[in-house]
Amino acid sequence: MESSSSPSNDPAPAKTNSSRDKMRHFPQEVQEAFRTFEATRNPDALDPVILAILDDFIPKKTEVPLSTFPGSTRLIEDLGFDSLAITEVVFFSEELLNISIGNEELMQVRTLEDLRGFIRKKVSPAPVA
Amino acid sequence: MVRLPVITGLGFVTSIGHDRSTVVSSLRELRHGFEPHQFLNNPDLPVKVAGTLKGFSFPSPSWRDWSWPAQFSVDRELLRGLPPHGVYAMCAMQQALQEAGLKAADLAGGDTGLFCASAGSPYLLSHFVQDMHATRGQRGNPMGIISSIAGTLNFNLAAFYKISGAVCGFVSACASSSHALGYAMDEIRLGRQKRMLVVGAEDMTDESILSFASLRALSINSDPGSASRPFDRRRDGFVGTGGAVALVVEEAGLARERGARIQAELVGWGQAGDGHSVAASHPEGAGLREAMRRTLADGGVEPGDVDYVNAHATSTPAGDRSEALALNAVFTRNNARPKVSSTKALTGHGLSLAGAMEAAFCVLALDEGFIPGCAHLEQIDPICEGLDLPLRSLNEAPSLVLNNSSGFGGSNVCHLLRKAG
Numbered sequence: 001m002e003s004s005s006s007p008s009n010d011p012a013p014a015k016t017n018s019s020r021d022k023m024r025h026f027p028q029e030v031q032e033a034f035r036t037f038e039a040t041r042n043p044d045a046l047d048p049v050i051l052a053i054l055d056d057f058i059p060k061k062t063e064v065p066l067s068t069f070p071g072s073t074r075l076i077e078d079l080g081f082d083s084l085a086i087t088e089v090v091f092f093s094e095e096l097l098n099i100s101i102g103n104e105e106l107m108q109v110r111t112l113e114d115l116r117g118f119i120r121k122k123v124s125p126a127p128v129a
Numbered sequence: 130m131v132r133l134p135v136i137t138g139l140g141f142v143t144s145i146g147h148d149r150s151t152v153v154s155s156l157r158e159l160r161h162g163f164e165p166h167q168f169l170n171n172p173d174l175p176v177k178v179a180g181t182l183k184g185f186s187f188p189s190p191s192w193r194d195w196s197w198p199a200q201f202s203v204d205r206e207l208l209r210g211l212p213p214h215g216v217y218a219m220c221a222m223q224q225a226l227q228e229a230g231l232k233a234a235d236l237a238g239g240d241t242g243l244f245c246a247s248a249g250s251p252y253l254l255s256h257f258v259q260d261m262h263a264t265r266g267q268r269g270n271p272m273g274i275i276s277s278i279a280g281t282l283n284f285n286l287a288a289f290y291k292i293s294g295a296v297c298g299f300v301s302a303c304a305s306s307s308h309a310l311g312y313a314m315d316e317i318r319l320g321r322q323k324r325m326l327v328v329g330a331e332d333m334t335d336e337s338i339l340s341f342a343s344l345r346a347l348s349i350n351s352d353p354g355s356a357s358r359p360f361d362r363r364r365d366g367f368v369g370t371g372g373a374v375a376l377v378v379e380e381a382g383l384a385r386e387r388g389a390r391i392q393a394e395l396v397g398w399g400q401a402g403d404g405h406s407v408a409a410s411h412p413e414g415a416g417l418r419e420a421m422r423r424t425l426a427d428g429g430v431e432p433g434d435v436d437y438v439n440a441h442a443t444s445t446p447a448g449d450r451s452e453a454l455a456l457n458a459v460f461t462r463n464n465a466r467p468k469v470s471s472t473k474a475l476t477g478h479g480l481s482l483a484g485a486m487e488a489a490f491c492v493l494a495l496d497e498g499f500i501p502g503c504a505h506l507e508q509i510d511p512i513c514e515g516l517d518l519p520l521r522s523l524n525e526a527p528s529l530v531l532n533n534s535s536g537f538g539g540s541n542v543c544h545l546l547r548k549a550g
Contacts, residue, residue: 025193057209059205059206060206061205084209084210084271084272085209087271088209088270088271088272090271091268091269091270091271094268095268100267100268
């Protein structure tokens with residue numbers, strides 16, 4: 001009898017392949033960070049991934065890497081994101097991380113630090129009641 | 130005050146070239162733009178040829194995977210909302226503005242309008258809708274609608290070039306960009322705008338082209354050298370293509386004032402419906418006949434004044450027949466014998482793009498002094514008796530040319546262009 005938990009039958013690998021496919025245009029170290037996250041579910045590993053997603057959708061490239069900006073940097077006012085680019089970041093993140101982000105949640109995200117914290121919360125396992 | 134619309138810039142992304150000089154030499158030498166093409170990776174399909182856009186690649190719906198020839202640049206901010214034909218359009222616009230001696234900043238301020246035509250992007254729309262079903266409506270690409278519906282060209286180009294004059298898209302299938310150019314002429318003539326940008330474009334994707342196979346409208350001739358042969362007795366359907374053509378239309382006074390070179394004058398246009406069928410042309414070409422007559426009247430010329438007609442003829446058995454009858458009614462019966470050719474024998478049928486593309490070819494003929502010949506025409510259909518169909522391109526400089534277009538539902542649109550005076 002085939003085990004339903006066999007990796008070959010689990011739908012998860014398909015999702016993983018799909019995620020890798022979505023990330024194939026990112027730098028190698030970002031892809032590695034994502035693999036680490038997938039293996040460990042440690043949200044710390046997601047930081048470079050989040051910055052890479054922002055860098056991918058930012059309407060005008062910044063002169064210095066996004067990683068050098070402080071956490072208080074505002075997405076719209078300081079980095080030049082518009083509402084369309086933010087919806088693209090949301091859509092990509094939802095697909096990649098298998099999360100759902102509501103409009104009202106999105107309204108609370110204004111800075112790099114807000115976004116980082118928000119996504120960490122979203123991917124963390126729900127606390128056991 | 131009579132306001133004369135003139136052409137000061139052209140841009141091309143076509144199966145026969147992505148720049149003016151390549152397009153001119155392709156038209157002069159009758160060099161076609163067809164290649165074998167396997168639709169939907171299915172070798173069993175009978176349709177095997179397409180008018181390909183060399184150097185452009187759209188292997189996935191994601192713009193990250195897209196590429197275009199190195200001589201063009203497409204702004205990253207714009208790219209996210211573009212369909213494949215929007216990329217072609219940007220490349221064509223860059224050429225047209227350069228020819229016209231205009232910078233993007235010259236287009237803001239309200240004196241410049243933008244009329245576009247495309248059928249949208251069935252390629253991107255189908256992926257967007259598939260994703261919507263797959264997620265049961267819970268997720269979707271934010272740019273899905275913007276990049277795919279008819280109108281995507283005007284959404285994107287108007288925002289990018291900061292156009293605050295008239296902005297509109299036209300949808301009349303294969304007459305769409307001819308309508309765009311005709312109404313752009315009216316904007317200038319009525320004094321509403323001093324300058325109009327006219328862009329026709331279409332994806333070159335399986336989704337855009339193969340859909341016509343279900344109508345049995347596509348050629349199943351697998352030889353790129355003869356699949357598109359308008360007015361030939363053996364024609365069996367059209368060969369699909371995509372691309373983009375951009376035209377800068379200006380009021381003659383403005384063009385002269387700023388020292389722009391006038392390539393041709395737009396002296397008339399007209400349209401008429403067939404009132405006949407949702408898809409098939411009128412068997413006698415009634416609407417096209419009337420559209421030609423109205424166009425000649427609008428330009429104040431007689432049939433005998435016309436030197437060359439760029440026919441709509443797509444290489445379908447019924448459509449070419451209707452047009453041949455209409456041409457004979459308007460010209461031959463009035464003892465007029467303009468040269469007639471369909472450049473779709475070289476490019477393929479660009480659908481919404483066709484009218485603007487062929488109007489631009491008419492400008493080239495007037496400006497460079499030649500008449501494109503009838504490529505691949507060997508056995509002239511007897512229905513064409515009376516028409517002057519040159520088998521080679523001619524080193525004859527036409528002074529007055531007519532451009533014909535017809536679309537689904539029997540929309541027929543013509544333009545009359547004159548050599549710059």
